Amino acid sequence: MKQPRERRHGRSRAPAKAGAERASSSGKAAKAERRQVPAAAERDRTVRPSGALPAETVPLILEVNPNADYALLDSGDGEKLEQYGPYRIVRPEGQALWARALPAAEWAAADAIFTGDTDEEGMGRWRFPKAPLGETWPMRHDGIDYLGRFTSFRHVGVFPEQASHWADMEARIRSAGRTVRVLNLFGYTGLASLVAARAGAEVTHVDASRKAITWARENQEVAGLADRPIRWICEDAAKFVEREVRRDRQYDIILLDPPAYGRGPKGEVWQLFEHLPAMVGNCRAILGERPLALVLTAYSIRSSFFAIHTLMRDALAGFGGRVESGELVIREKAAGRALSTSLFSRWVPK
């Protein structure tokens, strides 16, 4: 097989002749070759792209601090106390190995307490000690209104630690000087899609859950962003991306926030350790000519950020730019302790 060529972006370490080679390429085949798209038969296994590994920054710890919309008030004894808009909420938190800092009265003042399976994706019930609360309530992220919801999976519709990525994405969209195309995979209730759309991007949002898509569309209305271009797609993320590769679609920013285990709408199984390598390879293939970011987050897995860092650097060999990896943490208000929530790895042009 002919060796794929180097691809250069930003401070690339690719040889100077790569540009000349690229200029001589034309047509779909040449384009696919440059983007190192795996042949159909090879899509299920990882094909190592050629070229120099991107530069690296490790470890990078991105923090979310208490703010008017959200605060981790306290943590300890396997639980966390958070403020989500008007409500104070208690949920299990396996990583809070330490003791609580706030007095018991502060915890007792909670509006909602999740009781049930302590497993991250486990089912359970909400208890409302003060007064019964409605299923949804108004929340806000950085000026974007949306709906919180008490779900039986303990989640309330937002993963606040993601705000670090959203701020970075928003800055890249605003400074791009062109219309940026964003693909939000495993997009859930759509906060990232709304941040991107508000910044002026054209957004494609993909999630397997019809409920999540309905909630995300509702959020678009609530946020007053109904006129912004967001395509809401209920589909298996892996299948969707494979199809985009075949269609030769391109995106400037891809957000990839997969669960450890999930299912597509037709029962397609998503297993992070099994399917992530092909997914990252396909995401590489659909990054456009002037890509701005590929952001991967992983949580609830037994792994190190170095594992996804190495996967990303390897999958983006020959792409130039930089891969930055580490953890997303939330800084607690009571005693300033940091709670780790997820691992991340992101490719950026510089």
Ligand SMILES: C[S@@+](CC[C@H](N)C(=O)[O-])C[C@H]1O[C@@H](n2cnc3c(N)ncnc32)[C@H](O)[C@@H]1O
């Ligand atoms: C943790 S959430 C993502 C959080 C989101 N990125 C955010 O910041 O709000 C994981 C999402 O993946 C979706 N999901 C699970 N399996 C999927 C699959 N095979 N294809 C597409 N989406 C899937 C779930 O419905 C859920 O909304």
